[in-house]
Amino acid sequence: MPFGFGLPDRDPERRDQGGEGGQGGPASDPFGLGALFGSIGAGGSPEDLMAKMPLFAELQKLMNWSGGPVNWDLARQGAISQLAAGHQPTSEAERTAVAEALRLADLWLDQVTELPSGIDRTTAWSRVEWVEKTLPAWSALIDPLAERVVAAMTSALPQEAAMSFGPVAGIMGRMGGMMFGAQVGQALGKLADEVLTSTDVGIPLAPAGTGVLVPQNVAEFAAGVDRPADEVRLFLALREAASQRLFAHVPWLRQQLADAVHAYARGITIDREAIERGLTEAMSGMEGGLDPSNPESIQQLLGSGVLEPEETPEQQMALRRLETLLALVEGWVDTVVAEAAKDRLPGHSALAETMRRRRASGGPAEQTFATLVGLQLRPRRLRDAATVWGAMGQRYGTADRDRLWSHPDLLPTSEDLDEPMDFVARQGLDDEFAALTADDAKPAEEQPDDEPGERA
Template identity: 50%
Template sequence: MSDTPFGFGLPPEEPDDGDEGKKKDQQGGGGQGPANPFGFGFPGGPGGAGGDNPFAAMFGSMNPNDLGAAFQQLGQMLSYEGGPVNWDMAKDIARQTVSQGTQDGVKDASVGPAERTAVEEAVRLADLWLDDATSLPSGAASAVAWSRAEWVEATLPVWKELVDPVAERVGMAMGDVLPEEMQAMAGPLIGMMRSMGGAMFGSQIGQALGTLAGEVVGSTDIGLPLIPAGKAALLPLNIESFGKDLSVPMEEVRLYLALREAAHQRLFAHVPWLRSHLFGAVDGYARGIKVDTTKLEDVVGQFDPQNPEQIQEALQQGMFQPEDTPEQKAALARLETALALVEGWVDAVVHAAAKPRLASADALRETLRRRRATGGPAEQTFATLIGLELRPRRLRDASRLWASLTDARGVDGRDGLWAHPDMLPTASDLDDPDGFVHHEQLDFSELDKMLGDAASGSAGKPNLSKDEEPGKGTDAAQDDQGEGDGDK
């Protein structure tokens, strides 16, 4: 931190070298020193630019438009009195980003009737195909085609839920960067710093959301439910961008992506505890993130309203670090496993539905896997801004496990594991999918035996199911038990 009381980077006083002309320039147009008490780094101009006008001394050669924009941005930052993130600013910047097409050079556009019809038909057909691949019923009561701006508006409430807890920690840390002896006297200053923090977060989150809106193809791309259950959403403009270089008919691309969206919706709609489980994993990991106050001091001390890129660069370097504790490592494992299990189930189910029907199923599956595993620029921005990577690192392992469960226990037995979070595979189970499948079969066989014993009223009697006849082989009995396990 700098040597000034508030750490805002006041420049040191320069010694008087006897050059009166130079001294006069410093006082009248140098742009630094007492005329700029908070040291916010406003650029100074030549001495003749402002004469005795103190504002000219502060802002020098800035033209009126730049000066007005700087004051407007500063005013927005310092007048904000809401939560840890200025979400009004975030939404405005996100919408501006998509309207100008700054993320990919493609400007956002309203969705036309033909595109809406194509999306509705694709989701309807996808739901029919999924009926053969999963025991979970349809979760999409409606299908909508969104523009990028509509995606921003619809998903903003969930982003607030994800980002606010971490941003709150930054707001508290911005007060902590002051020396302890100054904090009692600096109430208004701390409030100003937190307002600045909310604005800086709002600006960065807005840009990240605007960029992400140019990448996503639906409402479930990040593995978390961004909208209420029951509505499948696709973005026609982004689907076209996604499929233009794949050498696959656009109808197949749209249908495959509709399968993924509809599969997610089935899971989120009919596994009532899943949403809280996922967000609980995110929250558990976020609680263990600590703020790099040294980097935060640098951001605050170099604050310059005319040069927001400087703040963006500092924040994008990341100021969040996970704590190196067993609890934090366990929280990370829970989060990564939860994301992987959701994405792995969707991957396995969609592949089962698409493989017999789409010639491009294998190619599209591999493209989506790689895209999901590497993440785009916006996902990386969120990782540096809030220390959170919403990426299923073990997608392939999870997909293999769900496929093995399908082979061993059938569709009903596989989907039955979603009945309770304690029944789901763990991170160690992803290391040994066959071991988990075999272990599950043994567990359920023992459970059936105990239930049969209890029903017969005697542990000494042979445990025969109602469909099992004397002399029937053990393997056949186990097969019958396996087929019924999915309903438990």
């Protein structure tokens, strides 16, 4: 569930693996809610925790944040403070190399897709620049989720537990914006260490028309594969340029992704009666009951799952829609990049496989959406989406393949991805049916004359 109110990774296979994606690893509490209360439970107080963190020096200013449910000033400070030690500013040579790679990538893509270039300007960002310049996009995505979490938690607090739970409610109400700001800042700092482009998480985060690579991360990625650095940069430029084309020329796509996230947010509710029953059971199971003066008991209560919102059928539908859209975007990018690079980049297959493994083990896109909305972007969905796009191009050509992006109703649904080749086959039948109905609709004078001797 959002912001640490539940396990971010609900895929049992991933959880059983342990480590980064398993229970008990760092990814089991990516935003540090448990760490916050754990530090308090270790004998300190919220003020003690803040005193150890330089970014809390202007505590009063941060506490008075009134810009929304997430303190984005704090998120920015927290993310940048994480990156300070390893930060490397971009050089003029890196900016030139990125610009040349993106321009060449666009030339190659012109030959494999009907969609024109979506890049008006190119740039190379440092990790800090990535954080600063993507904040507006993150705000639009995350604010509705945070707002619903705060509203749901506040409205569902049982009256009977108000006396003993009051201190916690006070902390959460008074520090809600700071907590979310700190959590989001930690997540963005982690992402900034890994992202390679402005579309690496599945949605465009840069200003419209801006093609971006992050040279420091690209260099680290290249160091892990046995390919020349220039080849790796061009491969990633192809992926960035392909994504930019899609989002620039499919005007409804960005809004559909945002709507799916916000539809999930609107469904965040908490069953008051279930909370009351859960609180009673949880407190009865605590040694000595709930002690408001003991942060360890507060942490135990928060970790019991009592306050976890229940996922509604509407939310599950929104998640499926989001998962499907992200898979279709990623699958299309994989397909057109493969076509553009297959005869030009000798190491394309190896690089593509590296990207697939990166996604399967929890790349930035999967981590981000698992943390924010509980979504698992399963590699199986990506493979099925890529199968659809590849088969559509081979059977009907690139124009008919890309035509599916002209309206959301033409795209494969989650059910279609269960049998991708059936969906592809139906497209041919639909075209034949459309041609027949077009002939039937022609005026009589346009119909072909009957053969001699066949008239009545």
